[in-house]
Amino acid sequence: MADVSISTVSRVVNNSKPVNEDVRKRVMEAIKQTKYRPDVLGEAETRGNTHLIGIIIPHNSNTVLDDFSIGIRNIAELYGYDIIVGLTDGTVESELHYFNLFHELRTLGNIFVGSVLEKEHTEMIHKTGTPCVLAGQQSPNSAIPSVHLDNVTASYEAVTYLIQRGHRQIAMIRASGESAVGGDRYQGYRQALEDAQIPPREEWVVESGFSVEDGSTAMRKIMERASRPTAVFCSTDWMAVGAMNYLHDIGLRVPEDISVIGFDNSFMASIVRPNLTSVEYSGTEIGMTAARHLIKLIKGETVTPHHSNVAHYLMVRESTE
Amino acid sequence: MADVSISTVSRVVNNSKPVNEDVRKRVMEAIKQTKYRPDVLGEAETRGNTHLIGIIIPHNSNTVLDDFSIGIRNIAELYGYDIIVGLTDGTVESELHYFNLFHELRTLGNIFVGSVLEKEHTEMIHKTGTPCVLAGQQSPNSAIPSVHLDNVTASYEAVTYLIQRGHRQIAMIRASGESAVGGDRYQGYRQALEDAQIPPREEWVVESGFSVEDGSTAMRKIMERASRPTAVFCSTDWMAVGAMNYLHDIGLRVPEDISVIGFDNSFMASIVRPNLTSVEYSGTEIGMTAARHLIKLIKGETVTPHHSNVAHYLMVRESTE
Numbered sequence: 089m090a091d092v093s094i095s096t097v098s099r100v101v102n103n104s105k106p107v108n109e110d111v112r113k114r115v116m117e118a119i120k121q122t123k124y125r126p127d128v129l130g131e132a133e134t135r136g137n138t139h140l141i142g143i144i145i146p147h148n149s150n151t152v153l154d155d156f157s158i159g160i161r162n163i164a165e166l167y168g169y170d171i172i173v174g175l176t177d178g179t180v181e182s183e184l185h186y187f188n189l190f191h192e193l194r195t196l197g198n199i200f201v202g203s204v205l206e207k208e209h210t211e212m213i214h215k216t217g218t219p220c221v222l223a224g225q226q227s228p229n230s231a232i233p234s235v236h237l238d239n240v241t242a243s244y245e246a247v248t249y250l251i252q253r254g255h256r257q258i259a260m261i262r263a264s265g266e267s268a269v270g271g272d273r274y275q276g277y278r279q280a281l282e283d284a285q286i287p288p289r290e291e292w293v294v295e296s297g298f299s300v301e302d303g304s305t306a307m308r309k310i311m312e313r314a315s316r317p318t319a320v321f322c323s324t325d326w327m328a329v330g331a332m333n334y335l336h337d338i339g340l341r342v343p344e345d346i347s348v349i350g351f352d353n354s355f356m357a358s359i360v361r362p363n364l365t366s367v368e369y370s371g372t373e374i375g376m377t378a379a380r381h382l383i384k385l386i387k388g389e390t391v392t393p394h395h396s397n398v399a400h401y402l403m404v405r406e407s408t409e
Numbered sequence: 410m411a412d413v414s415i416s417t418v419s420r421v422v423n424n425s426k427p428v429n430e431d432v433r434k435r436v437m438e439a440i441k442q443t444k445y446r447p448d449v450l451g452e453a454e455t456r457g458n459t460h461l462i463g464i465i466i467p468h469n470s471n472t473v474l475d476d477f478s479i480g481i482r483n484i485a486e487l488y489g490y491d492i493i494v495g496l497t498d499g500t501v502e503s504e505l506h507y508f509n510l511f512h513e514l515r516t517l518g519n520i521f522v523g524s525v526l527e528k529e530h531t532e533m534i535h536k537t538g539t540p541c542v543l544a545g546q547q548s549p550n551s552a553i554p555s556v557h558l559d560n561v562t563a564s565y566e567a568v569t570y571l572i573q574r575g576h577r578q579i580a581m582i583r584a585s586g587e588s589a590v591g592g593d594r595y596q597g598y599r600q601a602l603e604d605a606q607i608p609p610r611e612e613w614v615v616e617s618g619f620s621v622e623d624g625s626t627a628m629r630k631i632m633e634r635a636s637r638p639t640a641v642f643c644s645t646d647w648m649a650v651g652a653m654n655y656l657h658d659i660g661l662r663v664p665e666d667i668s669v670i671g672f673d674n675s676f677m678a679s680i681v682r683p684n685l686t687s688v689e690y691s692g693t694e695i696g697m698t699a700a701r702h703l704i705k706l707i708k709g710e711t712v713t714p715h716h717s718n719v720a721h722y723l724m725v726r727e728s729t730e
Contacts, residue, residue, distance in 0.1 A: 173494040
């Protein structure tokens with residue numbers, strides 16, 4: 089456009105050698121018109137093409153998911169990849185938007201931290217051809233590896249712990265839907281009751297949203313039933329903290345009157361008084377494993393098995409007896 | 410490279426019309442070699458060039474900063490911009506890395522959520538030429554607009570509230586350094602004492618990190634002094650929750666024995682028992698204002714005044730009396 093050689097453009101941009109003023113103006117005008125941005129920092133050149141990995145993650149959801157990002161970043165940096173994050177509002181539409189945007193930005197791979205892999209996600213991943221790993225759910229698709237924990241067994245063990253301590257009236261505040269946090273954790277609860285030959289009481293199972301307030305509301309519903317449980321198992325710590333707050337506010341004591349167990353062992357569990365008994369696992373490890381899997385995919389290698397679980401255990405604190 | 414017309418490439422990529430098999434192979438090979446990614450989704454075409462805004466923000470710091478992102482996204486989406494996020498570890502090095510990466514990715518502007526604007530940041534912003542707005546601190550540079558709140562006045566009012574309720578022995582757990590959260594909030598505390606003719610006692614001012622644990626440690630140090638305060642003002646809610654936990658654990662009651670005030674009115678303030686009295690302001694509004702300023706800069710308009718404050722007030726709850 090400026091009718092000059094590439095080396096002349098380079099001289100103008102980098103100010104490295106003297107250039108005729110008229111030529112300089114023509115080059116600068118062309119740069120302005122084409123919106124070309126000189127690589128003033130020189131880094132892109134030495135790095136070759138961009139080594140970009142995208143994280144698509146719901147915004148402001150909870151800190152366990154934040155730990156995923158820490159793990160992903162640790163491994164990505166070790167292998168020389170850069171990370172960009174797309175914060176979704178949790179809707180499929182907003183998730184697809186970021187898959188699309190990251191495709192335009194030419195990420196080499198994406199890690200998707202969503203609740204459920206819908207048909208639209210699978211289609212989008214297929215269409216863009218960008219390798220993708222799921223963190224925080226189990227993938228039904230062997231071409232899309234995933235990393236989480238064994239939610240059924242972890243919940244089974246938490247409820248079995250209550251049963252071993254003598255509880256037989258055990259309620260559950262469960263996340264709605266059939267996601268890992270909703271369906272799998274409920275399945276473990278049911279299995280533990282069944283194996284202990286305790287008849288399930290559906291009036292003690294209340295669905296809840298993810299906020300602390302939602303947990304309080306669910307606890308209120310349970311306490312309004314004809315008979316009261318002696319313990320409550322919750323799908324997440326946040327729901328459990330809401331449950332404990334409701335019990336505190338109506339004058340009941342945890343654990344003397346009711347035991348409470350959470351899930352995720354988030355920072356909240358050790359901050360609240362009494363401290364919360366909760367299922368511990370490492371979100372950072374989930375992120376690290378997901379990143380390692382993604383890097384394998386980017387290099388054209390196969391990930392087997394296509395789903396991995398990180399370790400878990402019940403961290404017993406003050407909220408149970 | 411494939412020696413065919415653009416419309417032929419389009420036919421191959423979009424699979425829209427029949428193409429000779431040999432031609433198809435040549436086009437696919439060229440695509441592979443040039444790493445050209447066909448815009449299979451068609452969106453980039455209709456949008457013209459990318460309208461990208463970058464957020465550079467410390468990872469996992471606290472939820473007030475998360476609110477900034479919500480506000481930025483609201484406004485950015487309204488004006489048709491896409492958002493990508495770079496999560497830093499809070500070091501200048503990691504912040505500069507993202508300024509550089511976002512320059513390569515051709516963001517039209519960036520919002521920088523950091524603690525202090527260092528000389529290196531200013532130089533980087535100048536070198537890349539990408540418009541930048543600061544959120545969460547006051548800019549010393551009129552070319553870089555900023556949005557926060559009036560931290561000195563907000564702290565002055567919180568401490569004055571304690572004085573009006575009869576307190577004269579008021580400690581402070583303050584963030585280290587001369588940032589808004591450290592320096593400005595301490596300045597307001599000092600000014601309030603001075604105006605009430607209460608002699609400052611430096612042994613009651615303890616510096617602290619940002620975690621709940623750091624707050625507990627700072628509270629312990631204060632309680633080990635020869636005489637005890639009747640109230641403590643904290644630079645952040647997290648420090649305040651740590652302080653309350655320490656007091657709870659040694660058997661003191663809040664507010665009967667000691668009043669506690671936090672800052673930020675984060676979600677934590679209403680979750681903990683007793684609820685925390687805290688300085689409220691809208692992080693979302695800070696984000697929204699920062700985004701509006703950035704869009705002005707991108708359009709080549711001037712932002713005056715170059716620093717804006719959002720509103721604040723003291724939200725009185727159960728932790729003070």
